[in-house]
Amino acid sequence: MSNARATHFTRRGILAAGGALGLGAALAACGDDDAKSGGSESTASAKATGPWSFKDDRGTTVKLDEVPTKIVAFTGVAAALYDYGIEVKGVFGPTKTKSGKADVQAGDMDVSKLTVFGNVWDAFNVEQYAAFQPDVLISTTFDSAGTLWYVPEASKDKIAKLAPSTAISVYDRQMTKPLGRMWELAESLGADMTADKVVQSKKKFEDAAARLRAAAKAKPDIKVLAGSASADLFYVSGTNFSIDLEYFKALGVNFVEPPEKAKEATGGWFESLSWENVDKYAADVIMMDDRSSTIQPADIAEGTWKQLPAVKAGQVIARSPEPILSYDKCTPLLENLAEALEKAKKVS
Template structure:
């Protein structure tokens, strides 16, 4: 899969990979160019366990510590997921704070004023700030099968690795339920009460939402769904393989528009890029668009070819987060929204 260091991808192409593939925001336009920090550690961990702590990650690497980590530094989306389980972090990296000071969509319910932001945009990671936090562990995701830690800069990865052990959760070529379960297990190991009413209710809501989406696709199997992402010059159409959300939605019966293998080849199988003149290449009844701040949002797209699309004219466009916050609390609404869109959709293609 194309990763951020892949030489054949342009900076904008990587962003689209973020839009279309589930990769992250790499344009600096929507982020702060300087790492920023907030007061306090944001620790919320209730009754963190004492004694040794071990966790085997998706690289088959096992972290062993004398005690449960207290100073956790995590990719912002992972931090947001842990927050939903009552586990706080000390520092975050990745798209966290917008230029207006508000939280990025990938921060979820995190109080970003209470964590240290050691990097807010692609390739920004303050090793000095990281070291100053005395981190016990670094946690992030992985978008390939090579163990590449997401948003950890290649140039400083060895220095970063020398300061604390890392945990990688794979979000590559698997269904959403797998990394969801892994983060659930990770949170439990860190002291989360996964038997709490909040967590069990969120898990049931997710399961109910999955059943609803399956029922919706069974009732309307001919509704075609296109997963897209918009940049200034290119419209990206995702294939349904490799991305955790699309793979899961497909397993629940969603009828996706699928670019050909040849069209996907240049991106390693993730997406096809179209010029805006060719944005009508595929017929679709529902369009799900990258809703992160790294992508142009549907209401800001001025291209006439976009406005003429049947799904756009019918108002059958919803958001999609290609990097879902991996808690049941945050993933359930994604299924509910797509189920509702299919339930209400008219056949327009």
């Protein structure tokens, strides 16, 4: 996919994380646009001192005289850094639900203490960001053009002038690659990667990967479908670009893969189906997008959904199309799928 095309689809708000969905409208309705005050003191617990340099996945190298402490990051990135001991207090992206609780992408962070510059798609309080005087902005990128995730197209140039940015690519690679890059980023910011908790989290991830590989090998005929729900459409994700699905597929999981022709309208990410046609693909296990911008399985009222063999058999599990890139948070994703395969019956 060309850079221009990748950028086109991303900026239209297809929210291609994990081949998910075109839910710009749903995201806009999710949460509060207003930035929340959380203070603007030192925002990282980095122990490193002196000059800082980091080359990101766009090939951009940021060099600062000191290790950045006033970090602003996409919520999921901040959550990953938090797991490694780097506390980021300035965030943008899904952080709080309408009820004020932590969004799934906020991980273990205390969202009441975060300064949120924009909680929904296309919202970013540039004035407050400028007043915060950030050292660096950190996000992910879901395309080959290096577009910063959740940085609005309309204000990206203003935002870029206020602080340098760095990005971890979560496009067209297996999960282990961005996990490794996040590890390197956290280490550069002063995280203690020899801490027992950190070392054990990586070991648990590796054990979970081995378990999933074994489960997939034992159940090669079990078909897994990665889906996402909106009011009008059901989305079937392809595995070509998504870091989680690419990795699970490499471990041997047998996925439903929509044909390329069916995915053309979304640049190869996913196929959109009407609810009348939700049974187009036979599946034994369904993984459903767990983000707050989507309709969750318990809330799907469509009769066609309820008649799916996997649904009737109770073989539906959650999927995190935008994984928090720490080993601690990615391990359960492997374990949950492994358990689902171990228990799954052939129903399609």
